[in-house]
Amino acid sequence: MAVVQPSSSKKAVMRAGRELAECYDKGCAMQAEALDVLNNWRLSHSYPLGKIRAILEQNAKKVDSKALMAQRIKRVPSIVGKLNRFPSMRLDRMQDLGGCRAVVSSIDDVYKVVERIKSSRSMHILKNEKDYIEEPKESGYRSYHLVYAYQNKKYEKLNGLQIEMQIRTAVQHSWATAVEVVGAFTAQSLKSSQGNEKWLEFFKLVSHYFQELEKGKKYRTAPEDLKKLFDELNVNRFVHACAVTANHIDQEENAWASYFLMELKPQQGIINVTSYPTTHLAQAGEDYLAAERRCKDIIGAEAALVSTNDLDNLRNAYPNYFADTRTFMHNLGRVLLE
Numbered sequence: 001m002a003v004v005q006p007s008s009s010k011k012a013v014m015r016a017g018r019e020l021a022e023c024y025d026k027g028c029a030m031q032a033e034a035l036d037v038l039n040n041w042r043l044s045h046s047y048p049l050g051k052i053r054a055i056l057e058q059n060a061k062k063v064d065s066k067a068l069m070a071q072r073i074k075r076v077p078s079i080v081g082k083l084n085r086f087p088s089m090r091l092d093r094m095q096d097l098g099g100c101r102a103v104v105s106s107i108d109d110v111y112k113v114v115e116r117i118k119s120s121r122s123m124h125i126l127k128n129e130k131d132y133i134e135e136p137k138e139s140g141y142r143s144y145h146l147v148y149a150y151q152n153k154k155y156e157k158l159n160g161l162q163i164e165m166q167i168r169t170a171v172q173h174s175w176a177t178a179v180e181v182v183g184a185f186t187a188q189s190l191k192s193s194q195g196n197e198k199w200l201e202f203f204k205l206v207s208h209y210f211q212e213l214e215k216g217k218k219y220r221t222a223p224e225d226l227k228k229l230f231d232e233l234n235v236n237r238f239v240h241a242c243a244v245t246a247n248h249i250d251q252e253e254n255a256w257a258s259y260f261l262m263e264l265k266p267q268q269g270i271i272n273v274t275s276y277p278t279t280h281l282a283q284a285g286e287d288y289l290a291a292e293r294r295c296k297d298i299i300g301a302e303a304a305l306v307s308t309n310d311l312d313n314l315r316n317a318y319p320n321y322f323a324d325t326r327t328f329m330h331n332l333g334r335v336l337l338e
Contacts, residue, residue, distance in 0.1 A: 017091025140207025
């Protein structure tokens with residue numbers, strides 16, 4: 001596994017975060033240097049991320065053998081947006097620059113995975129824990145989060161880097177996917193509770209009804225409040241209009257790949273995917289930053305550097321980048337009886 005270590009002090013990382021929070025959207029003389037510092041800092045989370053993801057996968061697969069696994073390095077726009085939304089937050093202390101996810105079958109399975117991880121013997125230190133399933137975010141987002149500070153004896157500079165685990169159900173994953181797809185195609189940060197009020201209210205309601213669905217409720221009539229917004233927003237027609245064509249994906253050529261750089265341009269209906277072996281993490285990181293620069297001035301465009309077990313898993317783990325809302329619409333149909 002490739003290892004990228006921090007090349008700047010935490011003070012320099014903190015300063016870079018502040019500079020980008022102030023001038024990323026409008027540009028400034030120090031932006032290029034600050035972005036280089038940020039890029040190295042986030043890539044240095046890759047090795048700890050791989051190790052902690054392995055712990056998550058081992059425990060998730062013991063509970064649900066079909067658990068879907070994925071990991072990603074946080075995008076620059078998301079990092080800057082978070083720094084702006086939370087002025088007291090520091091880049092050097094951000095908990096989710098490296099994140100891994102397990103998608104399991106049920107809410108019960110989520111809690112079983114969490115308990116297995118928390119009760120396991122690990123040198124890594126649990127720093128934070130959030131149950132967004134029983135206490136969802138304002139947007140309606142539901143998942144269980146665990147944040148661990150990485151510990152090891154081989155790479156001292158990596159000690160203390162924080163990695164976030166997300167454990168969620170397939171239904172919750174379908175909801176999060178739809179939020180990101182609609183957000184991308186309407187150029188709004190719906191997942192951060194920013195944007196069109198009707199879309200925000202729609203997804204908040206869907207989250208509530210999906211939770212009831214997962215707890216066993218059987219719908220005999222469609223909820224009126226949800227049906228009203230579904231019709232007003234013309235949701236069915238809108239999501240079916242969201243379609244992308246995937247370029248540069250070949251099963252045989254990408255059999256050796258560990259990292260995938262995805263560049264989504266929703267207004268053009270295109271996603272470009274570039275693959276990299278484990279040994280080319282540094283190159284993937286440079287290309288990631290370049291892709292983010294290209295996407296910055298394109299409405300709705302975004303780039304992401306992710307890692308999955310194989311190419312088939314890429315589409316399942318990140319359906320939002322392929323504008324795939326089929327599972328969401330199926331689950332929604334169970335509530336609206338359509």
